[in-house]
Amino acid sequence: MKIVLTGANRGLGIHLARTALERGHTVLAGVRTVVEASPINLLKKQFPDKVYTYFLDVTNEESIAKAAELATTDVGSIDGIINNAGVLTERGKTIEELDFNEVQVTMDVNVLGPMRVIKHFLPLLHKENNQTIINISSEAGSIHNAYGGDFPYGISKAALNMFTVQLSRYVKNKNIAVYAVHPGWIKTDMGGDNATGYPEESANGILDILEGKIDTNSELGFIDFKGKEMKI
Numbered sequence: 285m286k287i288v289l290t291g292a293n294r295g296l297g298i299h300l301a302r303t304a305l306e307r308g309h310t311v312l313a314g315v316r317t318v319v320e321a322s323p324i325n326l327l328k329k330q331f332p333d334k335v336y337t338y339f340l341d342v343t344n345e346e347s348i349a350k351a352a353e354l355a356t357t358d359v360g361s362i363d364g365i366i367n368n369a370g371v372l373t374e375r376g377k378t379i380e381e382l383d384f385n386e387v388q389v390t391m392d393v394n395v396l397g398p399m400r401v402i403k404h405f406l407p408l409l410h411k412e413n414n415q416t417i418i419n420i421s422s423e424a425g426s427i428h429n430a431y432g433g434d435f436p437y438g439i440s441k442a443a444l445n446m447f448t449v450q451l452s453r454y455v456k457n458k459n460i461a462v463y464a465v466h467p468g469w470i471k472t473d474m475g476g477d478n479a480t481g482y483p484e485e486s487a488n489g490i491l492d493i494l495e496g497k498i499d500t501n502s503e504l505g506f507i508d509f510k511g512k513e514m515k516i
């Protein structure tokens with residue numbers, strides 16, 4: 285499979301890239317910085333014909349349009365998109381303390397980012413059959429289980445879940461599966477050292493979902509990395 289992946293240079297993203305490559309897939313990696321020693325460049329050395337890197341900032345539509353144009357030239361079509369890039373700003377702040385510039389950054393990256401990526405990469409996906417889009421969401425976006433904190437992050441992931449349902453309805457006649465996937469609480473810069481899960485394990489589950497190996501059976505497509513339905 286040819287898979288577009290955002291935020292591919294660290295955290296869950298670099299584990300998704302490595303796992304996909306080890307399974308024989310081609311990774312079209314969206315990154316914000318490419319220096320010689322970037323983790324994605326090290327993977328490119330290991331899998332030279334299977335990694336394409338593009339400058340892709342999900343808040344910058346021009347960079348996404350350019351990446352899609354380059355990807356069209358490089359590979360012609362794609363089979364999957366993983367909207368992984370995300371931020372958690374204003375962690376632990378109360379509503380009285382919120383800085384709305386940071387709230388806007390969260391919405392821009394976590395909600396508008398995946399929408400921009402889909403806008404420009406969906407035409408490449410339409411060229412194949414049985415493809416999958418995965419929006420990396422969070423249990424924090426579950427309205428059912430909402431907690432009174434991390435306001436911007438929670439509302440951004442709830443909105444991403446809504447976008448996931450809208451998108452799945454939009455492409456329902458095209459054999460494209462669309463999921464919002466909670467990766468678990470995992471040890472990354474965002475998740476921190478106290479997290480109980482490992483990004484390697486989540487990456488494996490997410491790739492199983494992308495490959496259609498897990499029968500998810502979820503009406504609204506909000507699932508965890510093992511395919512278990514989550515409550516919207």
Ligand SMILES: NC(=O)c1ccc[n+]([C@@H]2O[C@H](COP(=O)([O-])OP(=O)(O)OC[C@H]3O[C@@H](n4cnc5c(N)ncnc54)[C@H](OP(=O)(O)O)[C@@H]3O)[C@@H](O)[C@H]2O)c1
Nearest residue numbers: 291295296316341342368369370422469470472473474475
């Ligand atoms: N960690 C957890 O426990 C947890 C739990 C639930 C959901 N999630 C979700 O899982 C996904 C990955 O999170 P993570 O734990 O790997 O976080 P992370 O370690 O903080 O990594 C965040 C990733 O997002 C990228 N990114 C941020 N802003 C971007 C932008 N404007 N354009 C493009 N890329 C951008 C970063 O790229 P740079 O390297 O360029 O900064 C980095 O690759 C996120 O959507 C997050 O909300 C994580």
